[in-house]
Amino acid sequence: MIITLHLKLLLLFIFLLFLTNTSQLVFAKEQYNVSEACRITRYPDLCISSLAPFSLSEGRSLSKWARLGVSVTISEVKSVQTYLTRLKRQGHFKRRNKVALSDCIETFQYALDELHRSLSVLRRLSKSTFSTQMEDLNTWLSAALSDEDTCLDGFESNKERKIKLMRNQVLKAYYITSNALAFVNKLATTGLGSISDLDP
Ligand SMILES: *[C@@H]1O[C@H](CO)[C@@H](O)[C@H](O)[C@H]1NC(C)=O
Numbered sequence: 001m002i003i004t005l006h007l008k009l010l011l012l013f014i015f016l017l018f019l020t021n022t023s024q025l026v027f028a029k030e031q032y033n034v035s036e037a038c039r040i041t042r043y044p045d046l047c048i049s050s051l052a053p054f055s056l057s058e059g060r061s062l063s064k065w066a067r068l069g070v071s072v073t074i075s076e077v078k079s080v081q082t083y084l085t086r087l088k089r090q091g092h093f094k095r096r097n098k099v100a101l102s103d104c105i106e107t108f109q110y111a112l113d114e115l116h117r118s119l120s121v122l123r124r125l126s127k128s129t130f131s132t133q134m135e136d137l138n139t140w141l142s143a144a145l146s147d148e149d150t151c152l153d154g155f156e157s158n159k160e161r162k163i164k165l166m167r168n169q170v171l172k173a174y175y176i177t178s179n180a181l182a183f184v185n186k187l188a189t190t191g192l193g194s195i196s197d198l199d200p
Contacts (some may be wrong), residue, residue: 031059040186041179050076050176062187067122069180070141074115077148080173081108084166089113092162100154104170107151111144111177118144118184143182148174178182 014042034055038047050072051065084105093101118140121133151170155163180189 005092009194025109030061032062033059037062037065038182041182042174046172046175047179050179058185061099062183062190063122063125066137066183066187067119067181069176069183070119073144073177073180074112074119076146076173076176077112077115077144080169081105081112081170084108087162087166096154098157099165100156103154104151107147108173111173114140114144114147115177118180123183123190130191134184137184138181138188141177141184143170145174145177145181148177 006020034048034051035044038044038051041047043167051068054072084101088098088101088105091098096134104138110124121137152167155167157163
């Protein structure tokens with residue numbers, strides 16, 4: 001009699017333990033405000049200033065932050081590309097730097113293509129293809145980062161003012177891309193549990 005009572009209590013205990021664990025999973029924090037979301041990035045101040053205009057008081061899920069991060073990166077990369085194209089038209093860069101500038105505009109185009117591809121994946125996240133989607137996103141966003149980095153390789157005499165200014169613009173695009181990649185990596189490790197708005 002006493003043994004069965006103990007057994008029942010034990011079972012009840014295990015059952016409660018199970019309930020607590022699953023409820024933690026089910027009710028895991030789904031909404032992050034801008035400062036919480038940006039804490040996981042490498043450049044949190046830039047993250048906050050670039051995302052704050054789009055942040056909501058009730059917060060967003062990780063998948064929404066990843067999508068927003070990539071959208072904001074696309075605008076930034078586009079605007080730097082426009083700036084680089086204008087520099088090229090003005091014709092101040094000579095010889096080796098002139099060639100480097102043209103190469104840079106081209107690598108920015110690759111980065112832009114990879115970012116657009118990433119955004120379209122983030123717009124149709126699905127449970128059945130989640131891990132492949134996360135791999136693709138990591139590949140394309142890493143490639144975009146490396147393209148932006150390659151852009152700066154060809155320039156000489158970095159002390160020149162115009163080159164310094166250009167370098168800062170390109171680096172800003174690089175940092176913002178890195179932040180978007182951090183969201184995607186966090187989404188990949190947190191996994192499906194954190195997402196409530198997925199297609200099956
Ligand atoms: C974000 O949430 C934290 C609590 O988790 C709070 O301390 C902080 O003030 C919030 N930040 C913003 C910008 O709402």
